[in-house]
Amino acid sequence: xxxxxxxxxxxxxxxxxxxxxxxxxxxxxxxxxxxxxxxxxxxxxxxxxxxxxxxxxxxxxxxxxxxxxxxxxxxxxxxxxxxxxxxxxxxxxxxxxxxxxxxxxxxxxxxxxxxxxxxxxxxxxxxxxxxxxxxxxxxxxxxxxxxxxxxxxxxxxxxxxxxxxxxxxxxxxxxxxxxxxxxxxxxxxxxxxxxxxxxxxxxxxxxxxxxxxxxxxxxx
Amino acid sequence: xxxxxxxxxxxxxxxxxxxxxxxxxxxxxxxxxxxxxxxxxxxxxxxxxxxxxxxxxxxxxxxxxxxxxxxxxxxxxxxxxxxxxxxxxxxxxxxxxxxxxxxxxxxxxxxxxxxxxxxxxxxxxxxxxxxxxxxxxxxxxxxxxxxxxxxxxxxxxxxxxxxxxxxxxxxxxxxxxxxxxxxxxxxxxxxxxxxxxxxxxxxxxxxxxxxxxxxxxxxxxxxxxxxxxxxxxxxxxxxxxxxxxxxxxxxxxxxxxxxxxxxxxxxxxxxxxxxxxxxxxxxxxxxxxxxxxxxxxxxxxxxxxxxxxxxx
Numbered sequence: 001x002x003x004x005x006x007x008x009x010x011x012x013x014x015x016x017x018x019x020x021x022x023x024x025x026x027x028x029x030x031x032x033x034x035x036x037x038x039x040x041x042x043x044x045x046x047x048x049x050x051x052x053x054x055x056x057x058x059x060x061x062x063x064x065x066x067x068x069x070x071x072x073x074x075x076x077x078x079x080x081x082x083x084x085x086x087x088x089x090x091x092x093x094x095x096x097x098x099x100x101x102x103x104x105x106x107x108x109x110x111x112x113x114x115x116x117x118x119x120x121x122x123x124x125x126x127x128x129x130x131x132x133x134x135x136x137x138x139x140x141x142x143x144x145x146x147x148x149x150x151x152x153x154x155x156x157x158x159x160x161x162x163x164x165x166x167x168x169x170x171x172x173x174x175x176x177x178x179x180x181x182x183x184x185x186x187x188x189x190x191x192x193x194x195x196x197x198x199x200x201x202x203x204x205x206x207x208x209x210x211x212x213x214x215x216x217x218x219x220x
Numbered sequence: 221x222x223x224x225x226x227x228x229x230x231x232x233x234x235x236x237x238x239x240x241x242x243x244x245x246x247x248x249x250x251x252x253x254x255x256x257x258x259x260x261x262x263x264x265x266x267x268x269x270x271x272x273x274x275x276x277x278x279x280x281x282x283x284x285x286x287x288x289x290x291x292x293x294x295x296x297x298x299x300x301x302x303x304x305x306x307x308x309x310x311x312x313x314x315x316x317x318x319x320x321x322x323x324x325x326x327x328x329x330x331x332x333x334x335x336x337x338x339x340x341x342x343x344x345x346x347x348x349x350x351x352x353x354x355x356x357x358x359x360x361x362x363x364x365x366x367x368x369x370x371x372x373x374x375x376x377x378x379x380x381x382x383x384x385x386x387x388x389x390x391x392x393x394x395x396x397x398x399x400x401x402x403x404x405x406x407x408x409x410x411x412x413x414x415x416x417x418x419x420x421x422x423x424x425x426x427x428x429x430x431x432x433x434x435x436x437x438x439x440x441x442x443x444x445x446x447x448x449x450x451x452x453x454x455x456x457x458x459x460x461x462x463x464x465x466x467x468x469x470x471x472x473x474x475x476x477x478x479x480x481x482x483x484x485x486x487x488x489x490x491x492x493x494x495x496x497x498x499x500x501x502x503x504x505x506x507x508x509x510x511x512x513x514x515x516x517x518x519x520x521x522x523x524x525x526x527x528x529x530x531x532x
């Protein structure tokens with residue numbers, strides 16, 4: 001147990017904090033590209049957690065999953081989303097239906113809610129309360145982002161944040177799902193982002209905007 | 221010995237504050253591909269202003285003359301609260317964080333009075349804007365400091381710093397992270413930097429601080445400018461002392477103090493660089509968006525206080 005291991009263990013114990021910070025910053029962000037960058041950072045934190053957990057349990061599978069998450073969620077998906085934002089040539093704000101401070105207040109409330117929600121299960125499932133709460137908070141704020149943001153691309157970002165939450169919940173309670181399932185989920189997500197990217201382009205071509213709150217009529 | 225060291229700390233803050241301002245201006249100029257003035261320009265400005273005549277509007281009362289002195293004095297007192305090189309401060313035991321917040325508020329209150337007393341329409345406009353910003357910034361400022369104070373079980377700034385040094389560097393607590401984010405936002409509003417206020421422009425639509433000091437000249441203006449430079453440095457030192465105090469001297473030996481000075485220099489340089497980068501890349505907010513900006517800070521600060529109970 002060297003100095004490095006001690007530092008790593010302490011940093012892991014407090015890494016839930018970084019996830020809370022990314023969630024709050026995404027809630028406060030005004031531009032889509034900022035949200036994408038923050039999602040990338042969030043995935044990086046989760047990658048670090050996977051590495052730490054798999055090192056503690058001496059599982060080689062964990063490292064494979066970590067590399068997978070790193071390439072897909074930290075690099076590939078944010079890059080694809082950036083390209084979509086660039087090529088859409090549409091206004092780049094998230095056009096939220098709540099103001100930045102309201103969003104942060106709501107995200108803060110959701111974080112508190114998730115702390116109280118996981119409290120009864122921490123003893124049963126084991127794992128760190130902050131990490132488990134972070135997982136639930138990611139799911140909740142992902143949903144909140146999808147509901148409150150009007151730009152079609154932000155629905156994608158919200159879904160990705162939500163997925164990060166589900167992934168983290170699996171990691172903290174069962175130390176990760178089997179490798180085959182992880183691979184399946186990650187590639188599913190990548191395909192999903194591609195498909196939704198195509199959708200966003202179609203929405204823009206058909207309606208000349210990306211505001212989902214205006215998509216109320218069917219058009220040929 | 222400790223007392224002497226504490227006095228030296230305050231002197232350092234007061235004398236180096238214009239330099240910090242000069243370095244920020246120079247860095248911003250370089251980032252924006254301009255040459256920029258020398259980093260010593262704020263000192264030259266101060267010397268020039270102190271030599272000039274102090275012009276007072278006919279309509280002004282004694283408040284107009286009093287305001288710069290009160291502003292400067294309150295800023296000095298606040299500077300004496302913040303540990304810089306070693307763990308204690310000159311007024312470390314005689315007041316807590318609430319005292320610090322309201323001493324800053326007192327200075328601002330007198331600046332607003334002076335601005336309104338000057339009789340120009342810009343003064344009143346700047347004062348009303350400043351009142352709006354400071355009212356909204358007060359709650360997050362107090363709450364964020366309070367959350368750290370609750371963790372440290374100590375109300376004085378020096379006590380909080382001592383407590384933080386005892387913590388492990390790698391054990392980030394949610395309270396500290398949230399309080400830091402809230403205080404960083406408040407610090408921007410408090411010191412009147414971009415995106416809340418632009419210290420380099422006299423555009424009538426946007427200026428806050430500049431509008432208030434428009435009627436001042438000569439030594440009065442010098443005092444106000446010097447005080448605002450000290451305030452910027454003090455707020456920076458406060459952020460450093462509360463959240464990254466590691467490296468501060470634990471004893472009064474020469475070696476520890478030299479190391480502490482070097483570490484402090486590095487930290488301030490990092491903060492100054494961040495500030496210059498942010499100010500060059502962010503646009504100033506519309507006045508009506510400032511409440512939203514400070515609302516984010518309030519949300520973070522409230523969450524920080526709630527977390528102190530949750531994390532126990």
